[in-house]
Amino acid sequence: MSAPLAPVVANAPNALLVLDFDGTISHIVDHPDDAVAIEGVIDVLTDLTSYLRVAFITGRPVEWLVARMSPLAEHGVEFIGLHGHERLRDGVIVPHRDAAPWRDVIDEVHTNVIAVAPEGVIVEPKGLGLAIHWRTAPEAQDWIRSFVAQSVAETGLVAHPGRFAMELRPPVDLDKGHAMDELIEEHHPGAVAFFGDDLVDLPAVFAMRRHRDTPSAAFYVASHEGPQQMADAADVVLNGPDDAMAVLVALRADLAARG
Ligand SMILES: [Mg+2]
Structure with missing residues (x-):
């Protein structure tokens, strides 16, 4: 076993395993929509839910994650998306309390832009964000x-x-x-492990370390x-998703x- 995971094993079932998705x-892949979980990982994570708590924190919308990993949601895996701006609770995608009031504002701008945008402009709702693209209508950039x-x-x-777009997001x-x-304040785990691959994962590692009484293991x-x-920042450096x-x-x- 990886020694940094010893506290996680020792504290199970009161232990928390947190994972990023892409690159972890x-x-x-070249096109973000083509990303798929590596073979077998859904089965392993499903099995792990019998022993400890499992959670995803991703930059993707929760809806995107659910579409690919829904069996895990049924086994109680936590899904947190858009870097913490939304979370799956009891099967419903709930915006973070700080972001929630902005949903109506986004919806209103969405309705408005569809009504007045020049032909060829692509409007992409992203839950708590709204992207407006000129890739297919370069003359509409201004x-x-x-x-x-x-x-x-x-x-x-x-x-x-x-890229060829402007995105509107809440000031949160x-x-x-x-x-x-x-996650830590909600579940009070006896130990935490985190797996991530990117700069945006670093705040999760630092947050985990700030809970000094909770042993933690960071896998890069x-x-x-x-x-x-x-x-x-990591305790263990792995050579890609297959090693994870x-x-x-x-x-x-x-x-x-x-047992
Ligand atoms: Mg990643």
């Missing part, structure tokens, strides 16, 4: 920029530039660290584009042997 239990600027002024939403600054704090699932800061899978399989065996 799925290989990085119109989109001025629509977004006006919406920002009128609503207090924040504009984020994207949540990251994976907030999501980790929420490395890739050639991965950040050195994650390697520095191997650690999860070993953890399952340890927990099963312990």
Whole structure:
């Protein structure tokens, strides 16, 4: 067994296993929509729910995760999406309390932009965000920029530039660290393990470390584009999602042997 996981095994069932999705239990792919969980990982995680609490914290919308991992939700796995802005509770996607009041504002802007946008502009609702794309209508770029600027002024939403797009989001600054704090404060686990691959995962590691009375283990699932800061912060550096899978399989065996 990986020694840093000893407290997790010792504290089961009051232990928490938290995972990122992309690059952690799925290989990085060119097109984000093509990402799939590596083979067998859903079965291993399902088995692990018999021994401890399992949670995902991802930048993806919860809806996206549910579409790919729904058997896990049925086994009580927690799904936190959009870097902590939404969470699955009893089968319902619930916005974070700080973000919830902005849902109506986003819906209103959505209705408005559909009514007035020039032809070819693509409007993409993203739960608590709204992306407006000019990729298929380059001549509409100025119109989109001025629509977004006006919406920002009128609503207090924040504009984020994207690739051939502008995105409007609530002025709520949540990251994976907030999501980790929420899980730990809600469940009071005796030990926590986290698996992640990216810079956006670092706040989750730091949040876990701040709970000094709770033993923690950080696994960095490395890739050639991965950040050195994650390697520095982690207890264990793994060589990609297949190695993460191997650690999860070993953890399952340890927990099963312990009974
Ligand atoms: Mg990732």
